[in-house]
Amino acid sequence: MHLIDLRTLQQFVRVAESESISRAAQALHISASPLSRTILNLEARIGFALFDRVGRSLRLNNAGRELLVNARALLRDNERLMLDLQRRAGGTGGTVVLGHMPGALYNGIIPDTARRVQAAHPSIRFQFESALESEQLEELRRGRFDLAVQTQDVSDPALASRVFASERYVLLMPRDHPLATTAEISLNALVEAEWVVTPERAGPSLRSAFTAACRRQGFEPRVACVAGDIVSALALVAHGFGLCVAQESLVRFSGEQILVRALPLLEMQTVYRIVWRVDGLTPAATRFLEALAAPSKAATPRGQRKR
Template sequence: MKIGLRHIRYFLVLAEDLNFRRASEHLHISQPALTRTIQHLEAELQVTLFDRSQNFVRLTDAGRAFREGGQRVLNGVEATIDLTRRVSIGEAGALRVGYTDFAIADALPELLKQFHQRHPGITVRPHHGVTAAQLQQLRDDKLDIGFVTGPVRQPGFRSRVVQTDRPICIVPEGHRLASRASVELADLADEDFVHGPTEAWAHFYDYLFPHCRKAGFQPRIVQEAFNSVGILGLVSCGMGITILTESIYDFATGGLVPLPISDIDDVMVTEAVWASENLRLPTQHFVDFLEQSDSHRLQGAQRLK
């Protein structure tokens, strides 16, 4: 069947005007050319689209059906053309974003909200994952941006710090330390710990375990849960204590007591990480947005001085 967009467009104009002369003027073609196009369309469809007489032109039932479908086709083509153009400049498409528990509990929601306000045509597709899994997905081109526990110093990646967290000890209510205003790491040496699986939480342990070894012990992990919600749930059941971050505790339910750790001075960082080369345009827009956000925060800090 040899029907093109030109046939549909000519038909829709005539269906609106119901007058061959006016329709041909609107289309900037001759009336005979319009007549031949409509006749060809009817021949291809093997239907009559218009009733014609010397006094009137009107749509048949088949013509009305073709008008509805033809308008949808034309609208779809125009939308596709517009989407294609916006994708070509990076103002449409998808951004695949990975995140850890720590990121989603603090900086990430506001960052994504602001990015969407600036680039509403880019659909953000979030995926939860631990740091090691996100880094592999970045290598496999299954993610565009990862929000991971840093620092990340691996070839092929660039990164930017987006949040800092202070570690805190979390104990169940009624625990022997629950009444304390704070603890030192050495106070926790004989405690049972609840944490994530060693391989999955390796980047967090790279931060925590050196501090514990400096205090003279290795945490005795007796229960494991895949994510922070599960860890907090097991702690509230009295299975042990844990060390997480202040931002995570903000989402904790009852039955838990947070304790600052007085002898840990440095913070844990969450970084946005992306491939260092061949960025897709939505990814480049997000990287530019992060850099602008950092600049605005710096300017704000300077004004407060």
């Protein structure tokens, strides 16, 4: 199969629009003779005529009109492709794929940063993918993710990271729970309470952090039920299944049936790190990192209710 190069298509379109070899040659700043040979060679290559010759004029036949439609579309696509590549190279276009653990977007810092980048560079797009922290690092090394959000230190020399936020955890309970009217919640009350927890997972997780905090205080939590994720846990708390701990930014999703209290005894806090490949940072991802480091009103969790 013989492929048609873009230059031949450009010359064909010009001849079709001019209906004249000489006028098309003038517009293209080339001689008429090589342009005429280009059109004849094109017709010979595809096996049929594209023009009806009427004196010195060339009129497109049905096959020529069909090719003209497709040629214009291909040339437009090529122009858009070149523009997109130029934008990518300059950091003003392209797609940034960002991996994150469930819950990492609730404080609003990552979404607000992405929105600021898009406001400045509308051709940059973002794709957010939820994954466990170990899975994020693997996809980052493979090159499928441009960036990842982690809560643990990253020791891989091929990866770089920096802390961009920290967040404390709070205690959530049903509004009609016996502890709801208690001025100061004792350690013994936490020991006796029933808890809604998230699943145990390989690597860092809310469940492992919560269990470790309880063990530091000398007890194992009494698990009433296990929720598939933290948002499901909030629903179970609202329906009276027990207490749970959650990051403070989740308070705005907790609803009126849930009471939010401070959690001083367990002293849980998480630190968020943005991670990238040392030798594989795209210009668009660089724009995001620069915006993330810049001061913003989104630097603290939003939507928190007074307790």
